[in-house]
Amino acid sequence: MLIVFIRTIILYFLIVIIMRLMGKRQIGQLQPSELVVALIIADLAAIPMGNTGIPLIAGIIPILTLFVCEALLSYISLKSQIARRIISGKPSIVIEKGNILEHELRKQRFNIDDLMEQLRLKNVSDIKDVEYAILETGGQISIILKTEKKTVTREDLNLKLPYEGLPISLIIDGYVNHQNLSIAGHDINWLQNQLKKNNIKSPKDILFAYISEDKKFIYQLKDVAKGEYNN
Numbered sequence: 001m002l003i004v005f006i007r008t009i010i011l012y013f014l015i016v017i018i019m020r021l022m023g024k025r026q027i028g029q030l031q032p033s034e035l036v037v038a039l040i041i042a043d044l045a046a047i048p049m050g051n052t053g054i055p056l057i058a059g060i061i062p063i064l065t066l067f068v069c070e071a072l073l074s075y076i077s078l079k080s081q082i083a084r085r086i087i088s089g090k091p092s093i094v095i096e097k098g099n100i101l102e103h104e105l106r107k108q109r110f111n112i113d114d115l116m117e118q119l120r121l122k123n124v125s126d127i128k129d130v131e132y133a134i135l136e137t138g139g140q141i142s143i144i145l146k147t148e149k150k151t152v153t154r155e156d157l158n159l160k161l162p163y164e165g166l167p168i169s170l171i172i173d174g175y176v177n178h179q180n181l182s183i184a185g186h187d188i189n190w191l192q193n194q195l196k197k198n199n200i201k202s203p204k205d206i207l208f209a210y211i212s213e214d215k216k217f218i219y220q221l222k223d224v225a226k227g228e229y230n231n
Contacts, residue, residue: 011045095133171209
């Protein structure tokens with residue numbers, strides 16, 4: 001039993017590392033070759049996990065081989081547009097100027113129900129509002145609305161507003177992120193002063209604290225600490 005446990009742990013961390021090295025993609029964004037590799041790796045790992053009669057190396061070698069093949073294909077795709085089209089295919093236009101291209105849907109084996117679902121997910125209710133809908137190689141639909149249906153931006157209204165940066169997290173579950181504190185242009189003394197202003201004894205009492213887009217210190221106490229501070 002202990003051997004099975006150890007073999008499972010080894011294979012688990014190996015697969016996690018390999019999938020991490022393959023890149024940051026969601027399942028729905030995987031290219032066909034990447035999805036095939038992911039499925040085969042999972043199958044290869046399952047066999048030596050439960051069967052102690054199979055040497056662990058017999059599972060590790062095929063997994064590493066597949067990873068190398070996938071890395072090689074990715075490199076070739078990166079360097080060659082022709083190879084990229086062969087391996088990953090190319091985007092297809094399925095709606096053009098408000099009209100569904102039926103022949104393209106049939107070619108891609110993409111039905112009307114799937115198309116309408118993708119449009120609804122993009123908050124598009126009327127096909128006639130769409131200038132182009134493009135079926136990407138990962139299976140997602142990109143929508144380009146007609147000019148008159150696009151959302152008005154500040155630039156369209158000639159509104160010049162100050163730049164708003166991203167919120168910067170400073171404390172997560174009681175632990176201070178010193179790197180983010182430095183990025184925000186502050187030090188630990190500044191943070192201690194903010195805590196004093198809000199009558200907070202320690203960062204350990206804070207669940208989450210951050211600097212908002214308008215440079216304000218925002219925080220939320222832990223549930224345990226809320227009772228203490230409210231008394």
